[in-house]
Amino acid sequence: MTLDDLDPHYTTILCDVWGVLHGGGALFPGVRERLERWTGEGRRVVLVTNAPRPAERVERALLSKGLARESFHAVTSSGEAGIRALTDPVRPVGFLGTDEDRADLEVRGVRMVDTGWTELAAAGLNEWHHSVDDYEAAMHDWLDRDVLFHCLNPDRVVVHLGERFVCPGALADRYEAMGGRVAWYGKPHLPIYDTALALAGNPPRDTVVMVGDSLRNDMAGAIAQGFAAIFVQGGIHAGEPFPEDFGEEHGAPGWRPLMCVETL
Template identity: 55%
Template sequence: MSDNLDALPARYRLILCDLWGCVHDGFRLLPGADQRLRRWREEERRLLFVTNAPRSAATTRRQLDGLGLDRELYDGIVSAGEVGIAALKGRPVGFCGTAEDRVDLTAAGLELTDAGYAEIACAGLEWHETVADYAERLAEWRSSDVLLHCLNPDRVVIHGGRRVVCAGALADAYEAISGRTVWHGKPYPSTYDHALSLAGNPPKETVVAVGDGLKTDVLGAARYGLDCVYVSDGIHAGEPYPDDLTPGWRPIMTVEGL
């Protein structure tokens, strides 16, 4: 098969497309992204954005509005934040993330507390922070056997050309000291279950995932039994495809961008 999205077979009627690194970089739409989405719409394909953003779908939609993306170009949004919010509603939980994350999770119905919690919603780090800055807090959570819910499995993201550490890296560090962790988002099957449910549960052979994260987008698609288009000029730009990532399975095509 040609490594050209213009040649994407017509049998793929539903596209599960990643956002960060494929459609935008946190500051602006990536070159050609909106034209590609419009082309898919003209081909009468359905499009769901499936993102590891720790925010609600409503907030993610407003962010896309701010970047100038036409809502007519996509059918819906599935975020790791949405999956995590659904799992944590109904009880008080701790919080780790930015002030904006706190406002969003609270608005979405989570009861956040700063003391006496057995679980914590981890949406991420402040933009300038590193995992090392959390060593003391991780140790405190571990000593109290706090269950950490990771609302963004991404380890790093390219934010305006700069690599920024995400919640997934913090969850890795917590697991490294035997902390209990629940992951929400890609590559975990609950996210794909939710996406396909929103789309009316179409046959998997009519669905293709598109993304730039090897251990999230690509691995998630492979494990779930979906075909995948790998966007190579995103977070792993310049890196070869790891042969041991998906033995016996490869993306149907590799493209530099949309």
């Protein structure tokens, strides 16, 4: 089976962005045409990303790369979910990530402070410390102060222009293992799927396909939500076959994606 043969029963496509549509640079070859074909077939396409930034910024970036606006119906992001949580109610929070990510959150009403915070908005690792071990001392301090770690990007790694980088999810894993409190946003956690399905018009779950390159986020999330899936093997698991026991390990013996493809 190929992508051209996708059963018309699947009327909603939830599609990952990073690793599926692009890898930090230009759109991958064929992406624009594939999404246009799906929307042309009458399917609803919602882009679902663990980017720690507002959905509108994700959309602007994709349009600037040449993705046609008519090729998808909506975008939602883990950052969007995190912003809602951090502004309801507004309260002072610390920040971890780049200056650009901080500006994105502040313009949406997140109140950032440098001292006296007991909640931390983690959009990324900072520009000078790129490994989990770099934050060991800080995490012990957070534990002592019972800091709630808001993980706005639950990815553990990302491949950017061919190079692998650690993401906040890896830091959240370590902090949680130490006994720290973590609030997770994005795939594979429930809130982002509720938002995505609402944007798609609340279709029956058996008509939904999750397209993604992450086993831990996209494929495990599909199982948990009762979706079918398409596994894109050219992303963070490049060169790896789909694990034979993946369904069994996630409580769904025999489950497999509808197909495994290198790219769209």
